[in-house]
Amino acid sequence: xxxxxxxxxxxxxxxxxxxxxxxxxxxxxxxxxxxxxxxxxxxxxxxxxxxxxxxxxxxxxxxxxxxxxxxxxxxxxxxxxxxxxxxxxxxxxxxxxxxxxxxxxxxxxxxxxxxxxxxxxxxxxxxxxxxxxxxxxxxxxxxxxxxxxxxxxxxxxxxxxxxxxxxxxxxxxxxxxxxxxxxxxxxxxxxxxxxxxxxxxxxxxxxxxxxxxxxxxxxxxxxxxxxxxxxxxxxxxxxxxxxxxxxxxxxxxxxxxxxxxxxxxxxxxxxxxxxxxxxxxxxxxxxxxxxxxxxxxxxxxxxxxxxxxxxxxxxxxxxxxxxxxxxxxxxxxxxxxxxxxxxxxxxxxxxxxxxxxxxxxxxxxxxxxxxxxxxxxxxxxxxxxxxxxxxxxxxxxxxxxx
Amino acid sequence: xxxxxxxxxxxxxxxxxxxxxxxxxxxxxxxxxxxxxxxxxxxxxxxxxxxxxxxxxxxxxxxxxxxxxxxxxxxxxxxxxxxxxxxxxxxxxxxxxxxxxxxxxxxxxxxxxxxxxxxxxxxxxxxxxxxxxxxxxxxxxxxxxxxxxxxxxxxxxxxxxxxxxxxxxxxxxxxxxxxxxxxxxxxxxxxxxxxxxxxxxxxxxxxxxxxxxxxxxxxxxxxxxxxxxxxxxxxxxxxxxxxxxxxxxxxxxxxxxxxxxxxxxxxxxxxxxxxxxxxxxxxxxxxxxxxxxxxxxxxxxxxxxxxxxxxxxxxxxxxxxxxxxxxxxxxxxxxxxxxxxxxxxxxxxxxxxxxxxxxxxxxxxxxxxxxxxxxxxxxxxxxxxxxxxxxxxxxxxxxxxx
Numbered sequence: 097x098x099x100x101x102x103x104x105x106x107x108x109x110x111x112x113x114x115x116x117x118x119x120x121x122x123x124x125x126x127x128x129x130x131x132x133x134x135x136x137x138x139x140x141x142x143x144x145x146x147x148x149x150x151x152x153x154x155x156x157x158x159x160x161x162x163x164x165x166x167x168x169x170x171x172x173x174x175x176x177x178x179x180x181x182x183x184x185x186x187x188x189x190x191x192x193x194x195x196x197x198x199x200x201x202x203x204x205x206x207x208x209x210x211x212x213x214x215x216x217x218x219x220x221x222x223x224x225x226x227x228x229x230x231x232x233x234x235x236x237x238x239x240x241x242x243x244x245x246x247x248x249x250x251x252x253x254x255x256x257x258x259x260x261x262x263x264x265x266x267x268x269x270x271x272x273x274x275x276x277x278x279x280x281x282x283x284x285x286x287x288x289x290x291x292x293x294x295x296x297x298x299x300x301x302x303x304x305x306x307x308x309x310x311x312x313x314x315x316x317x318x319x320x321x322x323x324x325x326x327x328x329x330x331x332x333x334x335x336x337x338x339x340x341x342x343x344x345x346x347x348x349x350x351x352x353x354x355x356x357x358x359x360x361x362x363x364x365x366x367x368x369x370x371x372x373x374x375x376x377x378x379x380x381x382x383x384x385x386x387x388x389x390x391x392x393x394x395x396x397x398x399x400x401x402x403x404x405x406x407x408x409x410x411x412x413x414x415x416x417x418x419x420x421x422x423x424x425x426x427x428x429x430x431x432x433x434x435x436x437x438x439x440x441x442x443x444x445x446x447x448x449x450x451x452x453x454x455x456x457x458x459x460x461x462x463x464x465x466x467x468x469x470x471x472x473x474x475x476x477x478x479x480x481x482x483x484x485x486x487x488x489x490x491x492x493x494x495x496x497x498x
Numbered sequence: 499x500x501x502x503x504x505x506x507x508x509x510x511x512x513x514x515x516x517x518x519x520x521x522x523x524x525x526x527x528x529x530x531x532x533x534x535x536x537x538x539x540x541x542x543x544x545x546x547x548x549x550x551x552x553x554x555x556x557x558x559x560x561x562x563x564x565x566x567x568x569x570x571x572x573x574x575x576x577x578x579x580x581x582x583x584x585x586x587x588x589x590x591x592x593x594x595x596x597x598x599x600x601x602x603x604x605x606x607x608x609x610x611x612x613x614x615x616x617x618x619x620x621x622x623x624x625x626x627x628x629x630x631x632x633x634x635x636x637x638x639x640x641x642x643x644x645x646x647x648x649x650x651x652x653x654x655x656x657x658x659x660x661x662x663x664x665x666x667x668x669x670x671x672x673x674x675x676x677x678x679x680x681x682x683x684x685x686x687x688x689x690x691x692x693x694x695x696x697x698x699x700x701x702x703x704x705x706x707x708x709x710x711x712x713x714x715x716x717x718x719x720x721x722x723x724x725x726x727x728x729x730x731x732x733x734x735x736x737x738x739x740x741x742x743x744x745x746x747x748x749x750x751x752x753x754x755x756x757x758x759x760x761x762x763x764x765x766x767x768x769x770x771x772x773x774x775x776x777x778x779x780x781x782x783x784x785x786x787x788x789x790x791x792x793x794x795x796x797x798x799x800x801x802x803x804x805x806x807x808x809x810x811x812x813x814x815x816x817x818x819x820x821x822x823x824x825x826x827x828x829x830x831x832x833x834x835x836x837x838x839x840x841x842x843x844x845x846x847x848x849x850x851x852x853x854x855x856x857x858x859x860x861x862x863x864x865x866x867x868x869x870x871x872x873x874x875x876x877x878x879x880x881x882x883x884x885x886x887x888x889x890x891x892x893x894x895x896x897x898x899x900x
Contacts, residue, residue, distance in 0.1 A: 311872050312713075312747070313711075319777055322648075322777050340652065341775070345745050345872065351717055355757075363779055364779065375724050375764060387766050469711060469874050471713070472873045
């Protein structure tokens with residue numbers, strides 16, 4: 097039996113606890129330390145983990161103490177967005193393999209600091225973008241690997257999630273930490289990674305390709321204000337600068353375009369609005385349709401169900417056979433399984449520090465473009481030119497590199 | 499019985515003949531003149547019209563002669579894209595009510611000339627954008643008028659039409675006039691009006707609102723080259739600068755965003771990809787779905803069929819009762835009925851000269867943005883500030899102003 101991977105958690109709010117619970121399904125792991133600013137959360141998690149794993153779990157309220165003192169091989173950072181990078185940098189400097197939750201970057205510069213910490217120490221950072229392990233995202237990865245879509249040309253994605261109730265609870269104090277509402281003082285691509293990470297992987301960004309430029313547009317902000325008025329009967333008088341819908345055009349070095357839509361304050365069903373289009377055909381999430389030239393009836397969509405049967409990713413086939421585990425339809429568990437595999441072997445992660453910096457900095461770069469009237473701006477190359485080197489996918493079912 | 503409206507046709511190729519045939523369903527009209535560079539087409543159309551209407555139809559090969567000499571109240575221009583505006587300007591200067599087919603503008607300046615011709619003469623120009631009279635476009639117009647979508651925030655549309663075979667036939671000489679292929683020397687929003695016109699009408703562009711800025715991106719060009727290779731076995735060595743997919747972000751004075759997608763050289767089913775989203779909900783073409791807050795089940799799409807029954811536009815209800823007439827699913831006929839109504843009464847058209855200039859110039863403005871690396875550029879205000887004046891929809895079922 098392999099040695100257990102000892103994992104520490106920094107930030108055990110909603111997301112941290114959910115990840116901790118999902119990690120419980122991953123074999124040969126043990127949670128040996130937890131940290132949170134909230135002492136009662138720490139106490140509760142320490143108790144749960146000690147019971148579950150039969151190993152003493154240590155509790156901390158200062159992340160530096162956890163990193164300095166705890167007996168851990170890897171750390172999962174699921175704290176607030178603005179603390180992700182300082183925490184990750186500290187852990188990398190101590191040689192701890194990092195799993196970092198997603199979110200918008202606070203600034204472009206802090207993304208550079210993340211990269212520098214990796215380059216100075218050689219410690220890896222694994223961006224915990226669960227959507228890369230989603231069933232449809234992996235199905236499309238498989239379609240691409242099998243050449244079904246041809247040469248990729250155009251990719252679209254979105255974070256379309258009606259967050260008005262959540263925002264209202266944050267604004268009114270019903271939720272303890274107003275992370276989302278706090279960011280409404282900014283107008284940006286507020287949450288780019290769920291759609292951008294899988295799309296970027298499909299076209300080898302930072303591994304033979306890169307983001308070159310972006311331009312963005314923003315609508316007025318009306319959705320939350322209307323919701324507030326309807327909920328309270330009063331006019332909203334707080335600060336709210338985030339446009340209801342922000343659109344971003346990203347051009348890539350190899351000639352592809354990626355478009356993003358951020359849409360979180362209007363009433364609508366959830367959708368990541370994925371579209372992946374190549375010289376042989378395309379797949380679209382919203383109508384769950386595929387069109388493959390020479391296979392689909394001419395000019396007619398096919399539902400993606402049949403293709404799913406044929407092109408389900410091996411990891412998902414296995415997962416469905418064995419029974420899907422954990423939250424968000426199973427992708428959280430699969431991501432954590434991947435994380436533990438890579439951490440245990442101290443391997444370069446499927447989503448590495450360059451990917452993390454490239455994806456999360458889009459938030460602030462869009463803000464720059466918007467503040468300049470939507471002009472096109474250069475996207476930093478966090479690899480300092482190393483993006484020209486291609487990257488073969490590792491020989492395991494976890495890797496999401498194309 | 500009302501006096502018959504005497505209509506001349508300039509350009510009787512595919513589109514002109516199709517419009518002529520559809521016009522045959524409109525009561526109290528008569529085609530009294532046709533013009534085309536191709537003499538055999540003129541002879542054939544003269545014969546057909548003289549027989550159909552029992553009135554002598556005159557034939558011309560020079561549009562100026564038709565305008566100067568023929569007995570007409572109105573003229574429909576369905577010639578090549580590059581001749582639309584010079585022809586329209588000539589007709590307006592002679593006081594002939596103009597119906598002008600759509601297409602990309604040749605330049606931004608020629609759009610100004612169109613506007614000036616109207617302002618100098620008072621003659622009206624009706625942009626013949628058939629999609630404004632499409633069933634779904636009018637259904638959505640009705641949804642908006644009834645307040646179902648709330649305040650509009652974000653609108654998307656597309657011209658997604660696999661034109662590779664058409665382009666190939668033009669390139670290889672199988673089709674007589676290579677209008678589409680000829681334009682592939684440019685990289686632009688090649689055909690903006692089908693989606694843009696209805697969307698612009700929904701938010702009152704040029705009548706209380708206007709397009710302010712745009713930025714654009716283009717992918718590489720691969721689709722046609724691959725098609726050519728597969729069709730001929732040879733590498734394509736002609737000129738082809740048009741990117742496979744061009745995306746455009748348009749910001750509007752009242753805070754809305756419109757996004758356009760131009761996608762004509764990759765294999766795919768046809769779609770105008772419409773999405774119309776407001777503070778109460780949204781409608782999407784691709785999955786034929788509606789979500790209306792408080793009416794739809796929470797967070798779940800509804801198919802638009804039920805809404806169609808309830809919110810079909812009166813013009814379409816009537817059309818379906820009486821039997822749909824003519825091409826493109828009936829919208830061509832309805833547009834021509836509208837055209838004849840407005841021409842007969844010499845009224846300001848639903849899509850007027852300012853709309854025409856604003857919509858078709860987008861093609862060249864996108865080219866400007868692309869040639870400047872996708873930067874945001876100002877969109878000209880062809881109304882010279884008059885856009886601040888709102889416009890009430892006329893009291894008839896033809897008007898598509900909101």
